[in-house]
Amino acid sequence: MTTIGEAVSRVRNIVKGSTEDAFLTDRYIFSLIMKHAKFFIKKQDSLNEILRFNSFFRRLPCVDLIEVDKVEACCDVKSNIMVKRTKDKIPGVMDSSYGPLFRTVASVDDSTQVYKTEPALYNSMAKTSGYKYNKQKYYWYLNGYLYFPNVDWEAVSVEGIFEQDLSPYTCDTQPDCVKRQDQPLIVPDYLFSQIEAQVYNDLKFSMSIPSDTAIDDKQSLLRP
Numbered sequence: 001m002t003t004i005g006e007a008v009s010r011v012r013n014i015v016k017g018s019t020e021d022a023f024l025t026d027r028y029i030f031s032l033i034m035k036h037a038k039f040f041i042k043k044q045d046s047l048n049e050i051l052r053f054n055s056f057f058r059r060l061p062c063v064d065l066i067e068v069d070k071v072e073a074c075c076d077v078k079s080n081i082m083v084k085r086t087k088d089k090i091p092g093v094m095d096s097s098y099g100p101l102f103r104t105v106a107s108v109d110d111s112t113q114v115y116k117t118e119p120a121l122y123n124s125m126a127k128t129s130g131y132k133y134n135k136q137k138y139y140w141y142l143n144g145y146l147y148f149p150n151v152d153w154e155a156v157s158v159e160g161i162f163e164q165d166l167s168p169y170t171c172d173t174q175p176d177c178v179k180r181q182d183q184p185l186i187v188p189d190y191l192f193s194q195i196e197a198q199v200y201n202d203l204k205f206s207m208s209i210p211s212d213t214a215i216d217d218k219q220s221l222l223r224p
Contacts, residue, residue: 001055004030005181011196015203026181029199034163036198037187042095056186058166059159062108063090065148084151089144092163094186100141101161108157114139114148122149161186 008029015024064087094101105114114137117125122138125131126149139148139156146158163186167177187195 036195084148
């Protein structure tokens with residue numbers, strides 16, 4: 001799998017940028033790659049097209065939960081009724097046309113899956129006479145947090161496609177942490193030719209790269 005560092009280096013090579021160029025930084029090139037990657041991934045017609053790329057998913061094994069007032073959780077219920085919420089915001093997660101790209105949310109031992117819902121839908125469901133027989137657990141995503149209206153756990157596990165570096169959340173000792181540039185690029189190969197073209201156009205205008213400098217198939221960022 002192509003790493004972030006490899007993809008950035010190949011973009012730099014295509015535009016013939018120098019590593020000493022103060023404008024063309026690795027961070028800037030990567031930001032352009034991710035800007036267009038998010039756009040094309042979100043355009044996918046089916047979430048299943050992304051879900052099949054197992055290597056893109058990362059797991060946060062133990063995300064702490066706290067109690068919060070249900071009003072904060074965007075529920076149409078009076079205050080003093082508590083629900084659980086992730087203590088901190090979830091690291092930036094990619095969006096698809098179906099919403100945030102979480103594959104699983106579960107108990108920390110993965111024995112109980114939690115199912116996605118929305119506050120209004122959950123409230124309507126909870127008011128039905130048959131809800132007391134419903135043993136499923138639910139969550140919704142709001143303003144960077146996950147909310148859990150019917151769990152009493154201290155933590156959950158979360159698996160998704162994250163934009164951010166997860167090393168601060170998943171590695172215990174520095175030697176075990178993978179440098180950002182050595183982490184995999186979360187972009188499917190079949191989308192990259194479109195992303196590459198858009199990144200090239202952005203850099204062409206901002207750096208005055210000659211318009212006749214073509215990117216042929218042999219220069220694809222994901223080719224060896």
